Amino acid sequence: MTYNFGISRLDELIGDIGGGTNIMVIGPPMSGKDDIINIVAYHGLIDNNAAVIVSTREPGTNVLEWFGHHDTNIPMDHIGIVDCVTRTLGFGAPDTENIKMASSPVDLTGIGVKISQFFEHFWMDLQLRKTRLCINSLSTILMYSNLPTVFRFLHVFTGRIKAANALGVYVIEDGMHDDKTIVTLKQLFDGMIEIREGEAGYQIRAVGLTPKPTPWFDYEIDGVNIILRG
Amino acid sequence: MIETGIPKLDDYLLGGIPEGKSLVYYIYPGVEGNVFGMQTMYHTVSNGRYGVYVASSTDPRMIREQFDEFGWNTDECGDRFIIVDAFSGLIGADSRERYVVSDPEDVNDLTQCIKQAMEDLDGPGVVVFESLSTIMDLCGESETLDAIEEWNQYAMLYDHAMVYNFTAWPYSEDTLLHIKEDICNSAISVGGISERVIFGQYFGILKADWMDVPRKCVLFKIVRPGGIRVYIPKILVTGPFNAGKSTFVHALSNRAVSVDRLGTTIALDHGHIDYRGFTADIFGTPGQERFDPIVKLLSGEAMGVFLVLDSTNAADFVRGKRMLEITMSFGLPIVIIANKQDLQGALTPEEIRKKLSMPTNVPIMPAIATNRDGVFEAFETLVDMVMEVD
Numbered sequence: 060m061t062y063n064f065g066i067s068r069l070d071e072l073i074g075d076i077g078g079g080t081n082i083m084v085i086g087p088p089m090s091g092k093d094d095i096i097n098i099v100a101y102h103g104l105i106d107n108n109a110a111v112i113v114s115t116r117e118p119g120t121n122v123l124e125w126f127g128h129h130d131t132n133i134p135m136d137h138i139g140i141v142d143c144v145t146r147t148l149g150f151g152a153p154d155t156e157n158i159k160m161a162s163s164p165v166d167l168t169g170i171g172v173k174i175s176q177f178f179e180h181f182w183m184d185l186q187l188r189k190t191r192l193c194i195n196s197l198s199t200i201l202m203y204s205n206l207p208t209v210f211r212f213l214h215v216f217t218g219r220i221k222a223a224n225a226l227g228v229y230v231i232e233d234g235m236h237d238d239k240t241i242v243t244l245k246q247l248f249d250g251m252i253e254i255r256e257g258e259a260g261y262q263i264r265a266v267g268l269t270p271k272p273t274p275w276f277d278y279e280i281d282g283v284n285i286i287l288r289g
Numbered sequence: 290m291i292e293t294g295i296p297k298l299d300d301y302l303l304g305g306i307p308e309g310k311s312l313v314y315y316i317y318p319g320v321e322g323n324v325f326g327m328q329t330m331y332h333t334v335s336n337g338r339y340g341v342y343v344a345s346s347t348d349p350r351m352i353r354e355q356f357d358e359f360g361w362n363t364d365e366c367g368d369r370f371i372i373v374d375a376f377s378g379l380i381g382a383d384s385r386e387r388y389v390v391s392d393p394e395d396v397n398d399l400t401q402c403i404k405q406a407m408e409d410l411d412g413p414g415v416v417v418f419e420s421l422s423t424i425m426d427l428c429g430e431s432e433t434l435d436a437i438e439e440w441n442q443y444a445m446l447y448d449h450a451m452v453y454n455f456t457a458w459p460y461s462e463d464t465l466l467h468i469k470e471d472i473c474n475s476a477i478s479v480g481g482i483s484e485r486v487i488f489g490q491y492f493g494i495l496k497a498d499w500m501d502v503p504r505k506c507v508l509f510k511i512v513r514p515g516g517i518r519v520y521i522p523k524i525l526v527t528g529p530f531n532a533g534k535s536t537f538v539h540a541l542s543n544r545a546v547s548v549d550r551l552g553t554t555i556a557l558d559h560g561h562i563d564y565r566g567f568t569a570d571i572f573g574t575p576g577q578e579r580f581d582p583i584v585k586l587l588s589g590e591a592m593g594v595f596l597v598l599d600s601t602n603a604a605d606f607v608r609g610k611r612m613l614e615i616t617m618s619f620g621l622p623i624v625i626i627a628n629k630q631d632l633q634g635a636l637t638p639e640e641i642r643k644k645l646s647m648p649t650n651v652p653i654m655p656a657i658a659t660n661r662d663g664v665f666e667a668f669e670t671l672v673d674m675v676m677e678v679d
């Protein structure tokens with residue numbers, strides 16, 4: 060059971076990623092991490108994977124629209140979104156087929172329940188054997204809960220990713236957290252996608268998934284594709 | 290006693306939680322166990338008692354909506370449903386609740402509010418914690434453990450019952466052990482059956498210091514509206530041709546489908562039962578001998594069996610007994626349905642017992658499936674037998 064990011068040049072360099080892998084995506088604000096994480100989910104969806112997306116900054120409906128907007132042919136019933144935003148805005152929105160509402164980003168217990176319910180649904184009801192979990196972002200969660208709390212939560216869920224042979228992808232804002240936080244969290248991940256600001260825009264590379272980090276690539280986001288240069 | 294309102298659990302606890310005692314729902318992460326505390330809260334309040342709900346990770350307005358999702362209207366409970374708001378302070382929001390913890394990260398602040406609420410209650414009630422683990426995350430492990438002891442002692446003074454939802458994140462071993470074994474009078478584990486993913490949920494009693502603990506483990510489901518239901522994944526209904534199996538399945542079920550041709554079942558009946566705190570899936574077999582291979586296929590993993598007999602058709606009783614063999618039901622809880630009691634010449638259950646030479650520990654119950662007469666009594670009997678199995 061293997062996965063690819065759907066980022067062509069990087070995929071070639073990395074080769075197949077084994078099931079049960081947990082990866083941190085770290086980069087500065089405005090570098091397109093939302094798109095990147097959605098694209099990683101998208102490339103799973105077109106390969107008959109399920110996608111569970113925990114959204115802490117965008118309401119679930121917006122995330123769903125992103126997918127509908129970019130490709131009307133993807134199996135929407137393979138998408139599960141845990142929305143941590145809508146209810147904090149004071150809307151009593153009910154759960155839908157695709158979107159389950161968490162009370163708030165503080166409510167890690169509730170978020171964990173919703174993730175597990177989507178996992179069960181995709182595995183048991185839809186018989187999908189490959190699932191991608193995208194948490195966007197850990198930085199918001201860290202604003203509401205302290206590091207040990209978030210560490211415990213991730214400890215459990217990176218473990219569940221392993222048990223389910225799934226792929227976990229977790230977004231972190233670069234520059235928002237102290238070194239201790241990053242170092243602590245890194246222990247939980249098998250590798251990283253790093254983004255930095257280069258001279259002519261943003262650059263991307265993968266770390267920990269190959270013996271040496273891949274080179275830095277300039278990149279551009281075009282719809283559901285990430286085009287690498289250099 | 291303060292009942293938990295969780296089906297079966299109150300029986301096992303000999304009525305519920307004695308006043309002044311504490312109970313923790315010890316929840317495996319990812320299992321929707323917080324509903325246990327909610328159900329205990331609502332059950333208590335709707336029985337005319339007082340309930341205090343300590344909200345630590347959800348806006349109080351949302352909490353009322355969460356109760357609503359289960360069909361539990363908190364407005365109807367008036368001022369017996371009290372919220373201690375230990376959430377709003379966290380995100381700097383205003384609160385309309387009477388008890389507000391201004392700094393939810395300060396355990397003393399929280400303690401003060403909780404004590405005040407306990408004092409103000411007009412009689413014994415229940416104090417339910419939405420999420421003890423969130424409090425622990427915010428206030429620290431040892432601070433929270435100390436506070437729990439203080440709260441529990443205070444509750445004893447006022448005869449309130451304390452109920453904690455606790456999600457067992459990987460805290461220190463000591464903390465987890467303390468919560469599971471020491472700090473409360475009773476602990477209920479709320480677990481997940483997992484392999485790759487969590488696909489089933491159960492509860493069982495870990496500890497209750499006022500009684501001998503029964504070693505029971507109960508599967509459950511959460512339904513909206515409704516709440517926690519004891520779940521029986523498979524009940525089998527078998528019996529001779531034309532005995533009334535399909536009719537019986539439909540009589541018991543909230544919804545059911547049958548695969549029939551010309552009035553006889555050729556594949557199966559499948560129904561879903563939701564009755565008095567129990568939910569079950571029920572499968573009816575065909576009766577004709579030529580379908581015996583299908584009967585065999587259908588009968589694996591049943592937790593209990595109904596054998597439906599046409600009480601006017603003694604000639605088929607042997608076939609009925611034979612079907613218990615085909616379905617390998619011996620050893621499982623079995624209830625025999627003496628169906629069609631409305632017809633002339635129907636034998637009584639005792640006459641049927643003689644003819645079948647059935648031992649007395651197999652109940653034989655009269656029924657008229659077409660009128661639903663006796664079907665729920667039979668269901669309750671079988672469920673009781675299933676729950677007795679260890």
Ligand SMILES: Nc1nc2c(ncn2[C@@H]2O[C@H](COP(=O)(O)OP(=O)(O)OP(=O)(O)O)[C@@H](O)[C@H]2O)c(=O)[nH]1
Binds near residue numbers: 534535574576628660
């Ligand atoms: N009078 C009376 N008729 C009944 C009763 N229960 C079932 N019947 C009738 O008995 C006939 C057979 O009922 P079914 O429920 O189809 O029986 P079955 O056991 O599923 O039959 P097969 O699937 O063909 O083996 C139908 O005409 C029913 O209406 C009852 O309690 N009283």
Ligand SMILES: [Mg+2]
Binds near residue numbers: 534535536553554576
């Ligand atoms: Mg039938």
